[in-house]
Amino acid sequence: MKIDERHLIQLAAVVKAGGVTEGAALLGLAQPAMSRALSMLEKRVGEPLFVKGRRPLQATPFGLSLAEHGLVMLAASRKASDLVDSFRMGRSGVVRVGGTPFFMDALIAQFCAEFQQTHPDVRVEQSYGYLPDLRAALKADQIDLAVCPIDILEEGSGLEFQQILPGRNVIACRSTHPLLMKRRPRPGELLDYPWVAPPPGSPLLADLRALLLSFGATEIKIRYSGGSLMGVINYLKAADALTIMPHSVVFALRKEKAITALPVNIPHPERALAILTRTDAPRAPAVDHFAEFVRSGFESLRHLIKRHEEAVVWGN
Structure with missing residues (x-):
């Protein structure tokens, strides 16, 4: 019946x-x-x-x-x-976010945890990649948004980005590095030390090469390469090596007092950290809530980083 x-x-x-x-x-x-x-x-x-x-x-x-x-x-x-x-209402669902490794580990992972304090029923799936891979993942609907450095997007890409932090690199080292004894280390003095190369595919790698060439280097002393953020930090803690990092990453790690930035002003990359999304894809409300949470979080961070930059890194 x-x-x-x-x-x-x-x-x-x-x-x-x-x-x-x-x-x-x-x-x-x-x-x-x-x-x-x-x-x-x-x-x-x-x-x-x-x-x-x-x-x-x-x-x-x-x-x-x-x-x-x-x-x-x-x-x-x-x-x-x-x-x-x-x-x-964006209180439940799944957020698939991809991004460059250093930013994801140093900053975005913490934002995910803080976001879930008010959205406990939203699951966040985090993945890694650089701009070409992230762009492909967005178009293939494998991720909902990407957080990565962007310089320019070609017209008609079907993607849009929202800048959340201007590009700013620093030279990172361990907090007891000998160069920190000098008020303003000269570029030539930096070349006396070995360097750690960012992971392959990272835009930081091109920044490092350009930086060392601008210092007059004829050869680049790369002692360690390909490490994760934790790998690079652990290497720097045990050596007098130097590397290039986004200032926001070094700032995020400041409380651990393991690494810091040398007081050396270096050229800024022509790019910015941004949230990248598809223009033609519907998004779950939770994705928009998460993107707004990240944007708001970086808005607060921007002012703190600026003060840190002026007081600690360059002192002006």
């Missing part, structure tokens, strides 16, 4: 609320419509669902048994409705 699931849910609502009028209100229905539905269900099953003449309304044992199944459906329906509402 086929029973209309809606009728079971309506029966459950009446039993749960204690009356037809109350049950109708629970489901947002009119009382006459609820009465007709219960009458149709009784005719369908051929058994009374409520004890006749009993006030307040009392379900028969058979009616209670059917109502139990309806309660399961009612609970599932409510959960589904709550899920839809939560998703539409």
Whole structure:
């Protein structure tokens, strides 16, 4: 026998609320419509669902048994409705974010944890890549947004970016490096030390080569390359080596007091850290909430980094 699931849910609502009028209100229905539905269900099953003449309304044992199944459906329906509402309001869902390794590990991972303090039902899936890979992943709908350094986007790319931090590199070293004893190390003095190369594919690698050439280097002393952010930090802590890093990354690690920036002003890259998204793809509300959270977080960071830059790095 086929029973209309809606009728079971309506029966459950009446039993749960204690009356037809109350049950109708629970489901947002009119009382006459609820009465007709219960009458149709009784005719369908051929058994009374409520004890006749009993006030307040009392379900028969058979009616209670059917109502139990309806309660399961009612609970599932409510959960589904709550899920839809939560998703539409950005309180649940999945955020797939990709980005360059140093920024993701030093900054974005912390933003993810802070975001989930107010959005505990949003799952964040983090991945790594540089601009060409991230651009391809966005177009293939493998990620929802990317956080990466960008210099220029070709017209008609189908992508848009929102700048969240201007490009600014520093020369990073361990906090007890001998060069920190000098008020203003000269470029030639930096060439006396070995260097750590950023990972292959990183725009920092081109920045490092250009920097050392501008210092007059005829050969580049690369002692270590290809490491993760943690690998580079651990290497710097144990050696007098130098490397190039975004100032925001060094700033994010300042409380650990393991690495710092040399007071040497170097050219700024012609790029900015940005949130990159597709222009033609619908996004889950949680993705937009996360992007706004990151943008707002970097807005606050920008002022702190600027003060740190003026007071610690260049002192002007």
